Amino acid sequence: MRIRPFMPNDIPAIASIVRDALRENYPTSLYLDIHRWWRDGFLVADLDGHPVGFLAAVLSADGQARVLMFAVTAGFRRRGFGSQMMNAFIQVCAMRGIRRIELEVRISNDEAIRFYKRYGFEIAQNLPKFYTDGEDGYKMIRHL
Numbered sequence: 095m096r097i098r099p100f101m102p103n104d105i106p107a108i109a110s111i112v113r114d115a116l117r118e119n120y121p122t123s124l125y126l127d128i129h130r131w132w133r134d135g136f137l138v139a140d141l142d143g144h145p146v147g148f149l150a151a152v153l154s155a156d157g158q159a160r161v162l163m164f165a166v167t168a169g170f171r172r173r174g175f176g177s178q179m180m181n182a183f184i185q186v187c188a189m190r191g192i193r194r195i196e197l198e199v200r201i202s203n204d205e206a207i208r209f210y211k212r213y214g215f216e217i218a219q220n221l222p223k224f225y226t227d228g229e230d231g232y233k234m235i236r237h238l
């Protein structure tokens with residue numbers, strides 16, 4: 095497995111991961127926009143030429159990054175791919191002079207919350223009814 099930058103021809107594979115893992119359906123243009131906003135913040139976990147996970151982030155304010163999407167294909171979890179992507183992303187942020195990384199997560203998503211805590215993220219805020227289905231979210235923040 096190698097971590098590499100996103101390429102536009104990854105979109106079908108990534109959209110499929112998003113449908114399965116995040117239960118969302120986004121237009122192709124969204125991935126292209128994120129890529130255009132911050133190329134270095136869009137990483138793919140590539141296993142023998144096939145994307146098995148990705149992390150997409152934007153620069154949300156001066157010295158701040160926001161993770162918009164982060165997922166690994168269900169059958170490939172708990173093998174360290176998520177950790178490798180997060181480590182690579184933190185390195186990108188450090189090189190860019192980012193001081194703060196923020197993200198949102200469903201309050202029911204224990205697996206992701208545990209993962210983020212291991213990576214130094216802390217729950218900073220409750221986000222009532224943050225998700226379209228009415229579920230609350232947490233804003234989590236990590237300082238670099």
Ligand SMILES: CC(C)(COP(=O)(O)OP(=O)(O)OC[C@H]1O[C@@H](n2cnc3c(N)ncnc32)[C@H](O)[C@@H]1OP(=O)(O)O)[C@@H](O)C(=O)NCCC(=O)NCCS
Nearest residue numbers: 115164165166171172173174175176177198199206208209
């Ligand atoms: C969050 C997510 C991206 C993590 O990806 P991952 O590839 O499973 O991450 P890792 O394998 O690096 O670590 C996950 C767990 O597996 C464990 N693990 C890592 N390598 C392992 C191995 N070889 N054997 C067994 N366990 C292992 C880690 O200790 C970690 O444990 P934890 O849950 O107690 O923290 C993944 O769970 C996911 O895609 N979830 C669904 C989408 C989602 O919720 N995204 C976040 C939305 S905000």
